[in-house]
Amino acid sequence: MNLLLDSHFWVAVAFLVFLGVLAAAGVHRLVWKMLGDAGAKVQAQLDEAQALRDEAQALLAQVKAQKEASDKLAAEMLANAQEEAQRLQAEAQTKLAEQLQRRGQMAERKIAQAEAQAAAEVRAAAAELAAQMAEQVLTTRLAGAKSDPLIDKAIGQLAGKLQ
Numbered sequence: 001m002n003l004l005l006d007s008h009f010w011v012a013v014a015f016l017v018f019l020g021v022l023a024a025a026g027v028h029r030l031v032w033k034m035l036g037d038a039g040a041k042v043q044a045q046l047d048e049a050q051a052l053r054d055e056a057q058a059l060l061a062q063v064k065a066q067k068e069a070s071d072k073l074a075a076e077m078l079a080n081a082q083e084e085a086q087r088l089q090a091e092a093q094t095k096l097a098e099q100l101q102r103r104g105q106m107a108e109r110k111i112a113q114a115e116a117q118a119a120a121e122v123r124a125a126a127a128e129l130a131a132q133m134a135e136q137v138l139t140t141r142l143a144g145a146k147s148d149p150l151i152d153k154a155i156g157q158l159a160g161k162l163q
Contacts, residue, residue: 134158 022028138155 131158 134154
């Protein structure tokens with residue numbers, strides 16, 4: 001076949017001419033510029049994404065540091081609260097023991113006073129009963145006799161014993 005009659009040949013020639021026209025018109029520079037601009041945009045976006053990633057990592061590190069500090073502070077506060085609770089419990093137990101001791105002493109004093117008062121009342125009742133009995137004995141003896149030396153002596157001693 002004749003090469004000049006082949007359609008593939010003419011398509012190839014037309015394509016080469018088209019490329020030559022495009023090259024002569026400077027289209028290749030325009031395409032390179034567009035590709036360069038698109039590449040620059042992509043690079044700018046990549047740089048911005050990297051900057052955002054670095055900023056996010058710095059923020060994450062800051063948040064972690066704040067969390068650790070707040071955890072440490074919370075642990076310290078909890079330890080202080082536990083120490084304070086133990087101190088208050090020990091103080092309350094001491095105060096309770098002191099109060100119980102004071103109340104026990106007060107109860108013992110009241111019991112001692114009640115015992116002393118009861119003993120005094122018993123002595124007073126015994127003295128009154130002894131005086132009444134002595135009076136009865138004296139009355140019955142005096143009724144029979146005008147004067148009894150033993151009774152006179154007992155009355156003298158009775159006055160000393162009642163005091």
